[in-house]
Amino acid sequence: MKIGIIGATGYGGLELIRLLHNHPEAQYIDLFTSSEEGIQFSNKYTHLMNIYDQALLPIEHNRLTGYDVIFTSTPSGVSSEILPSLIGRGPKLIDLSGDFRLKNPIDYEQWYQKTPAPLDAIDRSVYGLTEWNEALINQASLIANPGCYPTAVLLSLLPLLKENLIDGENLIIDAKSGVSGAGNKPSQMTHFSETNENTAIYKIHQHQHIPEIEQAISMFAGITSPITFTTHLVPMTRGILATSYASLKPNVNEKQLISALKETYANHPFVRIIEQSNKFGTNQVYGSNFCDIHVKVDPRTNRATIVSVIDNLVKGAAGQAIQNMNVQFNLNQTTGLQQVPLFI
Amino acid sequence: MKIGIIGATGYGGLELIRLLHNHPEAQYIDLFTSSEEGIQFSNKYTHLMNIYDQALLPIEHNRLTGYDVIFTSTPSGVSSEILPSLIGRGPKLIDLSGDFRLKNPIDYEQWYQKTPAPLDAIDRSVYGLTEWNEALINQASLIANPGCYPTAVLLSLLPLLKENLIDGENLIIDAKSGVSGAGNKPSQMTHFSETNENTAIYKIHQHQHIPEIEQAISMFAGITSPITFTTHLVPMTRGILATSYASLKPNVNEKQLISALKETYANHPFVRIIEQSNKFGTNQVYGSNFCDIHVKVDPRTNRATIVSVIDNLVKGAAGQAIQNMNVQFNLNQTTGLQQVPLFI
Amino acid sequence: MKIGIIGATGYGGLELIRLLHNHPEAQYIDLFTSSEEGIQFSNKYTHLMNIYDQALLPIEHNRLTGYDVIFTSTPSGVSSEILPSLIGRGPKLIDLSGDFRLKNPIDYEQWYQKTPAPLDAIDRSVYGLTEWNEALINQASLIANPGCYPTAVLLSLLPLLKENLIDGENLIIDAKSGVSGAGNKPSQMTHFSETNENTAIYKIHQHQHIPEIEQAISMFAGITSPITFTTHLVPMTRGILATSYASLKPNVNEKQLISALKETYANHPFVRIIEQSNKFGTNQVYGSNFCDIHVKVDPRTNRATIVSVIDNLVKGAAGQAIQNMNVQFNLNQTTGLQQVPLFI
Amino acid sequence: MKIGIIGATGYGGLELIRLLHNHPEAQYIDLFTSSEEGIQFSNKYTHLMNIYDQALLPIEHNRLTGYDVIFTSTPSGVSSEILPSLIGRGPKLIDLSGDFRLKNPIDYEQWYQKTPAPLDAIDRSVYGLTEWNEALINQASLIANPGCYPTAVLLSLLPLLKENLIDGENLIIDAKSGVSGAGNKPSQMTHFSETNENTAIYKIHQHQHIPEIEQAISMFAGITSPITFTTHLVPMTRGILATSYASLKPNVNEKQLISALKETYANHPFVRIIEQSNKFGTNQVYGSNFCDIHVKVDPRTNRATIVSVIDNLVKGAAGQAIQNMNVQFNLNQTTGLQQVPLFI
Incomplete structure (x- = not known):
């Protein structure tokens, strides 16, 4: 699987990288950014040295269609602009932000104080609470990953x-x-x-x-x-x-x-x-x-x-997002997600 | 004022010492212990060096009657044994434990899983929620200081x-x-x-x-x-x-x-x-x-x-206890209690 | 004593307020700011409600000369501009920043990467390590309070x-x-x-x-x-x-x-x-x-x-500054500084 | 591989379980205890529910010889009694305590204030600082895993x-x-x-x-x-x-x-x-x-x-112990140890 992550420098993105690094089906992972193009990621986050040393890529529509999955882990109001044009164009889309969660755009406007996503994109999005929505998630082009x-x-x-x-x-x-x-x-x-x-x-x-x-x-x-x-x-x-x-x-x-x-x-x-x-x-x-x-x-x-x-950051964000990806690709839900709790 | 503290090595006791040290009416303070008699307190708690260097005293009934106030900051089931015989014998008694708070001894037995204090002592105790019980606190011999x-x-x-x-x-x-x-x-x-x-x-x-x-x-x-x-x-x-x-x-x-x-x-x-x-x-x-x-x-x-x-530890324990002492002795409630919150 | 604090919204300033509030000689305290003039301080820092409800004042040279002491608790490069013209004009000056500590302006430039204070002001400043410099501090117009x-x-x-x-x-x-x-x-x-x-x-x-x-x-x-x-x-x-x-x-x-x-x-x-x-x-x-x-x-x-x-924040900043003020005004060094360590 | 862990209820033991759970060669893992025999481990540590639900086993010499590896993560003075008789009897032995690290028993006595392990066992032990001792570790029967x-x-x-x-x-x-x-x-x-x-x-x-x-x-x-x-x-x-x-x-x-x-x-x-x-x-x-x-x-x-x-707990204890196990069994050193740092 070819995986793209938009918004990799946030904590949701970092956690996706942490978990996907050991996901057996994640063949390669590219990171996209709107502002730090060209930066070697492990220079910014040195804890990823020897783990993820690639450079950040610019967000370009044509480039994005070549992936099997695109995760967006961006602030409110960003993925609603990036993702609609990618629906049905190839990659499965999994949005970790709140942009596609609320079915009623008036609610979004009221609670997020921002412009809602286009209505047809909202309509096509599936709420990614894995344990409760597995069948729809499996078929979804665009998943609205739940809030923490x-x-x-x-x-x-x-x-x-x-x-x-x-x-x-x-x-x-x-x-x-x-x-x-x-x-x-x-x-x-x-x-x-x-x-x-x-x-x-x-x-x-x-x-x-x-x-x-x-x-x-x-x-x-x-x-x-x-x-x-x-x-x-x-x-x-x-x-x-x-x-x-x-x-x-x-x-x-x-x-x-x-x-x-x-x-x-x-x-x-x-x-x-x-x-x-x-x-x-x-x-x-x-x-x-x-x-x-x-x-x-x-x-x-x-x-x-x-x-x-x-x-x-795991079940409340990146972990559940990967769990949803597993469901979309008919993998075992636990693939790449069997980390034991640290407890101490 | 001559002040005695029983149970000084616990956190309630330490906080009483911290606050009373700068209380203008606290002439001297003695600490009583059941188990560490003779130990210099600032050897055990070195942060009190040059502040409280006296030795811990044994708990003896006769000795206790000579104080103006006795604070007990002891585990459940201890002050119910020490205080009843001191009621009306001189010192104002302020208990920071839960032993005299519940008017119904059956409640105490059920929730504390211990033997309740003698009924007449419970009856004479006044619940020390200062802002709500000032008149009774002013007259009280024994105050049941509220829980945190x-x-x-x-x-x-x-x-x-x-x-x-x-x-x-x-x-x-x-x-x-x-x-x-x-x-x-x-x-x-x-x-x-x-x-x-x-x-x-x-x-x-x-x-x-x-x-x-x-x-x-x-x-x-x-x-x-x-x-x-x-x-x-x-x-x-x-x-x-x-x-x-x-x-x-x-x-x-x-x-x-x-x-x-x-x-x-x-x-x-x-x-x-x-x-x-x-x-x-x-x-x-x-x-x-x-x-x-x-x-x-x-x-x-x-x-x-x-x-x-x-x-x-302050309003939820030692601070309110001193506030009650102030009320009992007709001092301004804020005496010795004007510490500004640390915030950071 | 009339006390002015410049830079009150920083942590050094907050700590000065906390300690001076209970200082017996601090008759009144005014706070000065370059950017938040007119704001009621306890609206910004609600932990100070009922303790310090005055409004922040603008920094004006004429106004400042009326104080007995001026504390500056400002970022590097600020007090070096404010204080020199106040030397010898009335208030004792106590600077909590590093602007007057280094006697060699070249050192300041090299280590702080900023323009040093005027040389004569540096010359007149006294290093405020109280226990080691008491005689000079007592006579000083301008004290460079030590770093933490x-x-x-x-x-x-x-x-x-x-x-x-x-x-x-x-x-x-x-x-x-x-x-x-x-x-x-x-x-x-x-x-x-x-x-x-x-x-x-x-x-x-x-x-x-x-x-x-x-x-x-x-x-x-x-x-x-x-x-x-x-x-x-x-x-x-x-x-x-x-x-x-x-x-x-x-x-x-x-x-x-x-x-x-x-x-x-x-x-x-x-x-x-x-x-x-x-x-x-x-x-x-x-x-x-x-x-x-x-x-x-x-x-x-x-x-x-x-x-x-x-x-x-205390001995490493505001506390030592007040200790120095006490020395300058021939008060007992411990005046207003007898807080017992919290320990827990 | 059949793996036994003695001292599983300590933090070293818990970390071994966390890491070995996803080790591809760890076929099964048994936990041994001196004091809590029969207890279901996930009842004691509920974070391991559905991960490790087996019962704790008693430490019995005959039982222990059947394992490929025995890890001991015990307080000082325990593994020196358990392990010597197991050397050369089948299992590779990896001790996370300090019992076999010091070659001079007088040093052990002085610094640990306990009786040292038998001299011949100490002699046969290999210091498990993986990057510096790989050849000897590969051949070792008993590894003294380094301190953190x-x-x-x-x-x-x-x-x-x-x-x-x-x-x-x-x-x-x-x-x-x-x-x-x-x-x-x-x-x-x-x-x-x-x-x-x-x-x-x-x-x-x-x-x-x-x-x-x-x-x-x-x-x-x-x-x-x-x-x-x-x-x-x-x-x-x-x-x-x-x-x-x-x-x-x-x-x-x-x-x-x-x-x-x-x-x-x-x-x-x-x-x-x-x-x-x-x-x-x-x-x-x-x-x-x-x-x-x-x-x-x-x-x-x-x-x-x-x-x-x-x-x-990882490179300083359980992780390095598993790294040593990998070396002993000619596995890639990183097997089971590719966790990405959490960073946040």
């Missing part, structure tokens, strides 16, 4: 919502993320001295992943109801932990929740239901493509606390 | 509950804490390599601060309803951020919430309502006795997200 | 060099710093995701503190010899640990080194010699004005390892 | 010492390590709240890796001279950065140092010489088996600063 937060939230809630075990009307979701989710561009928000030894809430009620989660709950579980979703920055680099709170439907118990999760993911190697745990955290999955889920019902309130963890 | 999580949660929710602005029936509280809350005793849970780069949920639905919060909501706002309260460890030393979710009562808006908070705390120097913020975090209050509160209503769901931050 | 690294290094080495106990010809100094030393301006170098979980060496042999250390060794110990000095960034916010290596002079032993240090600093409350220690680190002094020193001789090599720790 | 610090130090210094480019008489080596090097057993030294926001020096002049480094310098470069070597704990989990200082031999320049390093490692894929760098740190190699080296000569002092970084 939505991946953690949806994988844990969809089975329970779809099987009518929890109440979808009053979902409260409290998410905590490592700082790498904010990308590689320095800012006051990600400045070490103001991020270290600090846990902070940000973008309250305004995070662009809110409509994405709601759309997917509607799409896969048929429930249309606004959610409360907040995001917090914690002083670590990788990892998302999402804690969701939901009332149980009548006569539902913890055992049923666990069973529903286990059955849903019985044949999905990257989602694990963890039952035993007195401390359940993001180091469970560090550096790997796993999404681990833990559920507890509180008999005092009849509410469930549903916790899920992912590595935001 | 309850302090952060209650200061932000009580005004809104008491004024009937939010629904007390379905409170969801998601709290994140630095690791110092777990004390100075090494364990796998606080081992650096498994705590760093890890955000984890622990003790789901089983944290002993749940009944404390519920009791205080009942006591100060008259609402009796079980809460959902979860606790998370984030990789930092100090700080608690509590994110609470509540439905608004009919016809209530964000402005009213902010007004209620501002009015409640108009004359309380340690509680600040922060309106402007695109990143609101624990570094707001690092090393200080402040509790900062930020509120946002989501018009899409008609729910409020109420966020509060404290330094768990 | 030089403070840690010089306080530990000068007594041993001056008393001819160690060899000054082959000093190797390996310094490790928290990230706050790089200031508040975001950059790739201080971007959380590339700084966290990373210990890095930077500016090898090119750090501008090298000539400052060499000049002070010459000035206070009479030794003129180039040093090897390297700087490392470690993933923490505050603190410097400097490890220095030196050969012993003939017939010198560890006891003599310790005695020399103890005698030198017998009447200097902020320098502590720590003898017992199996783990000696920066948390010894966190948030305080102490410089702690630990020395060990290796009988196998006849070399001494000399370790010192400071809080780079 | 020695690996980082030796790979960077040996080429320069061997080719007589730097002075071996006065080496100063200042090493900084992440906390995982201290293993998985909780202690005050590794307690999060006292380790976070703290850089500390420990075991000054007493680290057991000192004689190991000196022995290897003698063995591979023929220089016998005591070194000054200190170790520091920095608040991160993984990574070692070693900064070494040496005088240049007459007429030697930086270019020669770089050439010597490049030539030495021209055919060694895991050692990289990094020339360009304004910030050179441990994230270069995070999670990988690389050792990266950076050298700068200071023309002012004619001394070289030689910096090397490794992941202490």
